[in-house]
Amino acid sequence: MKFEFATAAQILFGAGRLQEIGDIAADFGTRAFVITGRTPERAAQLLKILQKKGIGYGTFAVTGEPTIEMVQQGVQQAREQQCNLVIGFGGGSVMDTGKAVAGLLTNGGEPLDYLEVIGKGQKITKAAAPYIAIPTTAGPGTEVTRNAVIKSTQHQVKVSMRSPFLLPRVALIDPELTYMLPPEITASTGLDAFTQVIEPYVSNKANPLTDALCREGMQRAARSLRQVYKHGADTAAREDMAIVSLFGGLALANAQLGAVHGFAGPLGGMFPAPHGAICARVLPYVIEMNVRALQARQPDSLALQRYDEIARMLTGTPNATATDAVKWVQELCDALQVPALAQYGMTAADIPVLVEKSAKASSMKGNPLVLTTEELTEILEQAL
Numbered sequence: 057m058k059f060e061f062a063t064a065a066q067i068l069f070g071a072g073r074l075q076e077i078g079d080i081a082a083d084f085g086t087r088a089f090v091i092t093g094r095t096p097e098r099a100a101q102l103l104k105i106l107q108k109k110g111i112g113y114g115t116f117a118v119t120g121e122p123t124i125e126m127v128q129q130g131v132q133q134a135r136e137q138q139c140n141l142v143i144g145f146g147g148g149s150v151m152d153t154g155k156a157v158a159g160l161l162t163n164g165g166e167p168l169d170y171l172e173v174i175g176k177g178q179k180i181t182k183a184a185a186p187y188i189a190i191p192t193t194a195g196p197g198t199e200v201t202r203n204a205v206i207k208s209t210q211h212q213v214k215v216s217m218r219s220p221f222l223l224p225r226v227a228l229i230d231p232e233l234t235y236m237l238p239p240e241i242t243a244s245t246g247l248d249a250f251t252q253v254i255e256p257y258v259s260n261k262a263n264p265l266t267d268a269l270c271r272e273g274m275q276r277a278a279r280s281l282r283q284v285y286k287h288g289a290d291t292a293a294r295e296d297m298a299i300v301s302l303f304g305g306l307a308l309a310n311a312q313l314g315a316v317h318g319f320a321g322p323l324g325g326m327f328p329a330p331h332g333a334i335c336a337r338v339l340p341y342v343i344e345m346n347v348r349a350l351q352a353r354q355p356d357s358l359a360l361q362r363y364d365e366i367a368r369m370l371t372g373t374p375n376a377t378a379t380d381a382v383k384w385v386q387e388l389c390d391a392l393q394v395p396a397l398a399q400y401g402m403t404a405a406d407i408p409v410l411v412e413k414s415a416k417a418s419s420m421k422g423n424p425l426v427l428t429t430e431e432l433t434e435i436l437e438q439a440l
Contacts, residue, residue, distance in 0.1 A: 057263070057264075059261075059263035059264075059265065059310070060310065061263075061265050061266075061310045062202060062220055062223060062309065062310065063200045063223060063227075063306055063309065063310075064189070064199065064200045064223050064224045064225070064226060064227040065223070065224070065225045065226065066225065066226045066227070067200065067226075067227045067229070067302070068080075068226065068227070068228045068229065069229045069230075069298070069299070069302065070229075070230065070231075071230060071231050071232045071291070071295070072230065072232060073228055073229075073230045074101065074102065074105070074190065074228065074230045074232070074233065075105065076228070077102060077105050077106070077143075077188070077190070077228065078105045078106060078108060078109030078111065079109070080188060080226055080228070081106060081109065081111050081141060081143065081188060082109055082110075082111060084140075084141045084186035084188070084225060085111070085139070085140040085141030085186055086111060086112065086140060086141075087111065087112040087113065087114070087137070087138060087139045087140055087141065088106060088111055088112070088113040088114075088139060088141045088142070088143050089113070089114055089115075089116065089130075089133070089134040089137065089139035089141065089142045089143070089157065090102065090103065090106075090113050090114070090115045090116070090143045090145060091115075091116050091117075091118060091130065091142065091143065091144045091145065091146070091150050091153050091154045091157065092115060092116070092117050092118070092145050092146050092150060093117070093118055093119075093145075093146035093147055093149070093150050093192070094117060094118070094119045094120070096115055096117050098145075098146075098192065099115070099145045099146075102143070102145050102190070103115075111141075113139075113143075114133065114134070114137035114139055116129075116130050116133055116134070118146065118149050118150050118153050120149065121149050121207050121214070121324065121331075122149050122152050122153040122156065122204070122205070122206050122207060123206065123207045123208070123209055124166075124167045124168065124171075124206055124207070124208055124209075124210075125209075126153065127153060127156045127157060127160065127167050127206060128166065128167065130153060130156075130157040131157050131160045131161060134157055134161055134185075135161065139185075140185065140186070141185065141186050141187075141188070142154050142157055142158040142161070142185055142186065142187045142188070143187075143188045143190065144187065144188070144189045144190060144199075144224075145190045145192065146191070146192050146193075147191065147192060147193040147195070147196070147241075147245065148191075148193065148195060148196030148198045148205075148245075148248075148331065150192075151189050151191060151196065151198035151199050152198055152204040152205050152206065153204070154187055154189060154224075155184070155187060155189075155198075155203075155204035155217075155222045155224070156204040156206060156217055156222075157185075158184040158185040158186070158187040158222070159180055159184040159185075159204070159217065159219065159221060159222050161184070161185040162182045162183060162184055162185050163180050163181065163182050163184075165178070167206055167217060170217045170219075171206060171208075171215050171216070171217055172215050172216050172217075172218060172418055173213070173215045173416060173417075173418070174208055174211045174213065174215055175215070179219065180217075180219035180221045180222065181221075182221065183221050184221050184222055186225045187222075187224045187225055188224060188225060188226045188227075188228065189224040189226070189227045189228070190228045190229075190230070190233070191227075191229060191233070191301070192233040192234065192237075193234060193237060193241060193245040193301075194231070194234050194237075194242075194245055194246060194249060194294070194297040194298045194300065194301040195244070195245025195246060195247075195248040195249045195301050195332055196245065196248055196249070196252075196301065196304075196305065196331070196332075197249065197252055197301045197302055197303070197304040197305020197306065197308065197309075198305060199224060199227035199228075199229065199302075199305060200223070200224070200227050200302060200305040200306050200309060201223075201305050201308065201309040202218060202219060202220050202222050202223050202309055203216040203217065203218040203219075203222065203309075204216065204217045204218075204222060205321070207324070207325055208325070211325070212322075212325045212326045213321060213322055213325035213326075213413055214320075214321040214322075214324045214325045215321065215418075216418060227302075229298055229301075229302055231291070231294050231295045231298040234294050234297070234298060235288070235289070235291070235294055236288075237288065238288075239285055239286075239288065240393075242284055242285050242288060242297075243285050243332070243333075243336075243392040243393070243394070244330040244331075244332035244333045244336075245301070245332050246277070246281045246284065246285070246297050246300075246332070246392075247281070247332045247333070247335060247336035247339075247388075247389070247392065247394065248304075248331055248332030248335050248336075249273075249277065249297060249300045249301040249304045249332075250274075250277045250281060250300065250304075250336075250388075251304075251316050251317070251332075251335040251336065251339055252273075252301075252304030252305065252307065252308050252313070253269070253270045253273030253274050253277065253300060253303055253304045253307060254270070254274065254339070254343075254366060255308070255312075255313040255314040255316055255317065255422070256270055256304075256307035256308050256310075256311035256312065256313065256422075257270040257271070257274070257307075257311075257362055257366065258314065258346070258359040258362045258363060258366075258424050259311045259312045259313065259314060259422040259423075259424070260312070260359075260422060260423070260424055260425075261311045261312045261422055262311045262362075263310070263311060265310070266306070266307040266310050266311040269303040269304075269306050269307045270303070270304075270307050271369065272299075272303060273299070273300045273303035273304055273307070274366065274369045274370065275369055276296040276297070276299055276300050277296070277297070277300045278369065278370045278372075279296065280292075280293040280296035280297055280300075281297065281300075281388065281392075282388065282391055282392070284296075284297055285391070285392050311422070312419065312421065312422025313419040313422050314342070314346075314419065314420070314422050314423040314424065315338075315342045315345075315346065315414075315419075315420055315423045315427060315432070315435070316335050316338055316339050316342045316419075317335065317417070317419035318414045318415075318417040318419040318420030318423065319334065319338050319342075319410070319414045319417075319432075319435070319436070320334045320335050320338075320419075321413075321414075321417050321419065322409075322410050322413035322414050322417065323397070323402070323410060325413075326402075326406065326409075326410070327397070327400040327401050327402055328400060328401070329397070329400040333394055333395065334397070336389050336392070336394045337389065337394050337395070337396065337397055337439045338397075338435060338436075338439045339385055339389070340382050340385040340386040340389065341434075341435045341438045341439055342435055343363065343378065343381060343382050343385065344382045345427065345431050345434065345435050346359070346363070346423065346424055346425070346427070347360065347363050347378045347379075347382075349425055349427060349428075349431060350424060350425060353425065354424075354425055357424060357425070359424035359425075360378070363377075363378035363381060364376070364377050364378055364381075366378070366381045367379075367380040367381035367384070370384045370385070371384055396439065396440060397436070397439050397440050398440050402440060403440075404437070404440060407433055407436045407437065407440075408433075410436060411429055411432045411433050411436065414432060415429070415432065
């Protein structure tokens with residue numbers, strides 16, 4: 057058995073930990089480039105703490121999913137403002153932008169020099185500028201992963217810039233920052249987190265360390281995701297989902313994902329669909345197809361047993377099987393009002409291109425087995 061485990065240099069978790077950001081930031085720099093979401097006002101408390109500590113700052117708002125052009129703009133502004141520290145405060149898009157900006161600040165070049173699939177795929181050779189990641193949603197787990205997902209509008213696809221050097225110096229997870237999230241964002245991000253503790257568990261690169269994180273994450277998501285969607289003020293459920301998000305990020309970074317995220321990149325590149333909603337929509341169909349394909353081609357696969365284990369963890373029924381997992385996940389998606397892909401503008405005519413792009417996605421390499429073009433097509437037809 058061989059595996060490795062890499063993550064942020066330091067992980068701080070707990071309600072109220074944002075108050076510690078002044079002392080943390082002071083250890084890394086004197087002027088911070090603070091990247092926020094589309095509502096910069098949400099970072100007012102963070103900026104006040106930095107100011108009180110005597111740390112200067114410039115701000116940069118990420119108004120949507122990070123694009124190549126957006127990252128370039130961020131790097132330019134950070135250099136012009138002579139920032140020596142990057143702080144990301146927001147959702148997954150902000151976390152990814154922060155990693156890319158921090159990496160390019162010290163390595164130079166353009167995003168396409170380092171992007172997979174569509175770019176040159178060059179290695180990042182120098183440590184990134186110090187980066188502190190503070191997520192305000194409970195979903196992507198991006199604060200503890202080594203890749204930054206960037207959208208190319210020209211290629212209509214989302215791909216990664218990937219390197220251990222992109223791991224944040226500090227990941228600060230404060231569940232209080234998620235308390236005011238509306239139900240639709242709670243659902244979208246929460247379903248992303250849920251997917252990210254399922255896929256690494258059946259990944260062809262699963263290991264005992266990530267297995268433990270996934271098992272704990274699945275059980276917490278099973279008991280809290282519906283609850284926090286219906287009752288956003290439930291602080292215990294909010295904390296559960298913040299942990300699920302963190303564990304999902306730790307797991308995917310060290311065991312890979314699978315077909316769900318293989319589809320999510322191309323779909324997110326071609327249509328204005330939230331990443332978590334895409335994952336949730338295709339998840340039950342991917343599970344069903346993987347089980348069917350494994351039974352036909354790899355009946356002795358460990359992944360088959362693991363899908364049964366997933367069913368038992370989700371349902372709490374000792375004799376549950378993979379079929380029960382598919383039903384449970386589908387019912388969860390219905391309860392959280394996950395829309396069909398057609399609602400984002402996708403049509404049957406788009407399926408061949410999506411299948412072609414998805415088959416090349418890096419996440420697809422972690423799937424328990426290679427799915428055929430026909431099997432990938434059937435998944436999208438069901439999700440449409």
